[in-house]
Amino acid sequence: MLGAIALSLFLLKLKYLVGLIVIICKFPIVFVDPACRLSIIEAYEEYEYIHEGDVTIGGILTVNSFIIPFTESDEGPDSLMCVSAMLQFYRQLVDFIFAIEKINNDPILLANVTLGYHIYDSCGDPRKAVRSVFQILSGTREPVPNYSCVGKRNIAGFIGDLTSDTTVPIAQILSLFGYAQISYGATGSLLSNRVAFPYFFRTVESDNSHYFALSKLLKYFGWTWVGIIIFSENNEDLKLLSHHLSNNGICVEFHIKIHNYNTDVNYEPYKEIIQNSLTSVIVFCGTASMHMIGGLSLLSDAFSTKTIIVSFTVAANSQILDYAPKLFMGCLGLLQYFSYSLDxxxxxxxxxxxxxLKYPKDKLLENIWIRYYSCLSEDQDKNTLFAKIYKHKLQNCTGWERISHLHQFDNKFYSPRVLLSVNTMSRALHDIHVSHSKQALTSKIVYKFQLHYYLRNILYDIHEDKTSVFVENGEPISQYLIYNCLLDMDGRIAVTNVGLFIPWAPSDQKMHKGSIRWKTNNSQIPRSQCSDSCLPGYRKAPRGRTKACCYDCVPCSEGEISNITDSENCIRCPDMEWPTNKKRWCTAKRIEFLSYSEDVISVLYLMFSAILFLITVLVLGIFIKYQDSPIVRANNRSLSFLLLVSIKLSFLSVFLFLGRPVDITCMLRNITFGITFSIAVSSLLAKTIMVYVAFKATKPGSSWRKWVGVKLSNSVVLFCSSIQIIICMTWLAISPPFQELDLHTYPGTIIIQCNEGSAIGFYSVIGYMGLLAAVSFVLAFLARTLPDSFNEAKYITFSMLLFCSVWITMIPAYLSTKGKNTVCVEIFAILTSSAGLLFCIFLPKCFIILFRPERNIKLTMLGRKTIISM
Incomplete structure (x- = not known):
């Protein structure tokens, strides 16, 4: 019983509610001073196309490009009047209706289901677009928000609109109601937000993708210094384009913003900016209207040397290009490409x-005939108004003229975006019906909140060999045609395809540069750079705080190269390589050492060493031949022989310093000379000591007699040489010399040299030789006046004085030179000091032996004065 009462109350409430809705739909609602009033704009003339069906697709299309305020009488309310019907936009309306009819005639697609449509012209105005959405949802000429006065209508989704300005408010409303929407031209990046617009799709790519492709095109031609003219009232397009330009190393010299709805723009200030700019390339982006392009066309002289690059939103409107042919002549444009046949x-x-004559009630068609055929209308007020707007003299027409005969109606770069949108939505509807066909359909399908699922997973053709699907943000991935604008014989814009941008291809662009016609007289690619390109061998250096595209070209530093044009940084060559003179590539470094074949000084040292060695051998031969002569015997011939052998080996040690150093020669060179020369100096020290001992032993009863003999001299040589040998062996054991590559002393040169390993070991060897030489010098200096006819002390004094002078001088020279010069200093010191011993000690004796034999007798040792007097 209670259940029946509750059901009765519910049906009663439902009855009153339905009655209220019917009243709202049939009678105007009058508010008396309401606290909150919803005001929807009035339109001077509505452009509505409706065909009822089982399923209805709503359409918000832009045919008229903008609106103007209009008042029919002084006391009447203001309304909006749509003007400037674009023939290309009307074709999109025709495509919409044609696609619906074709689908309805298809026996397979949506079989037994009739598609209907309800289309309004938004006139490119957001306010008119919102009004049109509510008109379709409520089903009445006067929109009633949140109510539908067409009970049987089943709206599946919406197609539209052309621009982002009108599409965004449409999407905001439809997202609340759960209707799927496919835009055929809105490119705003805001619409990629799936949280805010979960049911929104589009058959064009977003501005983010467009500007990415455009920046790649600019980079392809090397244009790094551009200007921007943006047709938008917000900064989103400018920020997005600037971001992509910056990522590709392109700088913006200036930007000019023109608002879409500002019809009173003064274009003269822009003329000076454009003429004084250094750039040769200006990018047009945003959504341009006819009056904007008309204003810029007045500045055609300022654009005479500028190449215009038009973005997709400008390039897609062929009538914009035809409106100012002189302005767009020679421009390049990007157009989204679909190989979707319309013919x-x-x-x-x-x-x-x-x-x-067939569609006399089609107001848009009537307006187009007035504009393009200058035909009179039956509405005299419209004739008067349109004659003022278009400044045409109207005439009577037959009404049989065909729209397809108009030039602007058909062109090969027309994009079938509306046709693709309708077909895509119809295929999604077909998928819904197929998925429900297995179930018993006791009620009609409600498409809200479910059509977007099927749209998200549908595949559609975008060109011959690739199918696509709406990506996560509701847009496709497409190719772009790159076209060049030319003037035909009639002075109108003719477009020529000159390239293709393929995002998924390895090489982004396929370009036919030779077929591009530029504004330059020589048809050369315009140069648009703040600074000249830096050739290989140079790098870009920023000019203080100026933009990154303004820079100076500076040569790469030593050891660095750049092998590409406009290199940001130079590349350092590997350690074993060095840049060429132009610093464009690296080559192997020049290797430096004392070479037998390339260095003249090596040959000279080789000759001197060999000559001195032969002289030493000759002296040794003379001493051996005359070993029994008094002068040889008097000076301890065994020590003389040992001394000559040591000097001979010292000359031979020079060969270890010549040629390419290796580890074994590095270890032997200084040690060999140190040991041999130490033996030589030890022999001289032994000679000096023997002279001093011999003089002391001549005194009667002297204790020095026991030291006279070869044992003392041999012991001195053995002891002094052993110390040097111990030093050398310790040096080799702890840190031996080794081959070293000096890569940094001389740029571009690798010095192959010997590293001493231990500086202490090296200087210990030299220091010990210096100590022996100093002791020998002191003893020889003290013994130089002893009364001995063959006293060698004075010769030893001179030889040690020469030795000390040479090696003391050699040390700073050794430390201050590098590379093979250091080796030259060492060889010079060895040859000089060894030659000093040879000539100071043995040359006087050889002179006496060979040229004064009368002095080489025993009596000379007893009394030199007697012999001389003889």
Whole structure:
């Protein structure tokens, strides 16, 4: 019983609610001073196209490009009047209707289901677009938000709109109601937000993708210094484009912002900016209207030397290009490419049926005939108004003129975006019906909140060999045609395809540079750079705080190269290589050492060493031959022989210093000379001591007699030489010399040299030789006046004085030179000191032996004065 009462109350409330809705739909609602009032704009003339079906697709299309305020009478309310109907935009409307009819005639696609449509012209205005959405949802000429006065209508989704300005508010409303929406032209990046717009899709890529492709095009031609003219009232397009330009090393010299809805723009200040700019390339981006392009066309002289690059939103409107042919002549543009054929017998036949006599109530068609054919309308007020707007003299027409005969209606770069949108939505609807066909359909399908699922997973053709799907942000991935604008014989813009940008291809662009016609007289690619390109061998150096594209070209530093144009940084060559003179690539470094074949000084040292060695051998031969002569015997011939052998080995040690150093020669060179020369100096020390002992032993009863003999001299040589040998062996054991590559002393040169390993070991060897030489010098200096006819002390004094002078001088010279010069200093010191011993000690004796034999007798040892007197 209670259940029945509750059901009765519910049905009663439902009855009153339905009655209220019917009243709202049929009668105007009058508010008396309401606290909150919802005001929807009035339109001077509505452009509505409606065809009911089982399923309805709503359409918000832009045919008129903008609106102007209009008042019919002084006391009447203000309304908005749509003006400037674009023929290319009307074609999109025709494509919409043609696609619906073609689908309805298809026996397979959506079988037994009739598609309907309800289309309004948004006139490119957000306020008019919002009004149109509510008109479709409520089903009445006067929109009633949140109510539908067409109970049987089943709206599946919406197609539209062309621009982001109108599409965003549409998407915000439809997202609340759960309707899927496919835009055929809105490129705003804001619409990629799936949280805010979960049911939004589009058949064009976003501005982010467009500007990415555009920046790649600029980079391809080497244009790094550009200007921007942006047709937008917000900064989003400018920020996005600047971001992509910056990522590709492109700087913006200036930017000019023109608002879409500002019809009173003064374009003269822009002329000076454009003419005084250094750039040769200016980018047009945003959504341009006819009056904006018309204003810029007045500045055609300022653009005479500038190449214009038009973004997708500008390039897609062929009538914009035709409106200012002188301005766009020579421009390059990007257009999203679909290999989606529009040319079919059915479509050609459908277009032939579009003329005013068949559709006398089509207000848009009437307006287009007024604008393009200058035809009179039956509405005299409209004739007067349009004559003022378009400044045409109107005439009577037959009404049989065909829309397909107009030049702007058909061009090969027309994009089938509306047709693709309708077909995509119809295929998604077909998928819904197929998925429900297995179930018993007791009620009609509600498409809200479910159509977007099927749209997200649908595949559609974007070109011959690739299918695509809406990516996560509701947009496709497409190719871009790159086209060049030329003037035809009639002075109108003719576009030529000159390239293709393929995002998924290894090489982004396929370009036919030779077919591009530039504004320059020589048809050369315009140069648009703040600074000249830096050739290989140079790098870019920023000019203080100026933009990154303004820079100076500075040569790469020593040891660095750059092998590409406009290199940001130079590359350091590997350690074993060095840049060429132009610093464009690295080559192997020049190797430096005392070479037998390349260095003249090596040959000279080799000759001197060999000559001195032969002289030493000759002296040794003379001493051996005359070993029994008094002068040889008097000076301890065994020590003389040992001394000559040591000097001979010292001359031979020079060969270890010549040629390419290796580890074994590095270890032997200084040690060999140190030991041999120590033996030589030890022999001289032994000679000096023997002279001093012999003089002391001549005194009667002297204790020095026991030291006279070869034992003392041999002991001195053995003891002094052993110390040097111990030093050398310790040096080799702890830190032996080794081959070293000096890569840094001389740029571009690798010095192959010997590293002493231990500086203490090296200087210990030299220091010990210096100590022996100093002791020998002191003893020889003290013994130089002893009364001995063959006293060698004075000769030893001179030889040690020469030795000390040479090696003391050699040390700073050794420390201050590098590379093979250091080796030259060492060899010079060895040859000089060894030659000093040879000539100071043995040359006087050889002179006496060979040329004064009369002095080489025993009596000379007893009394020199007697012999001389003889």
């Amino acid at each position: 079919s017998p059915e479509r050609r036949l459908f277009l032939e049926t579009i003329y005013p």
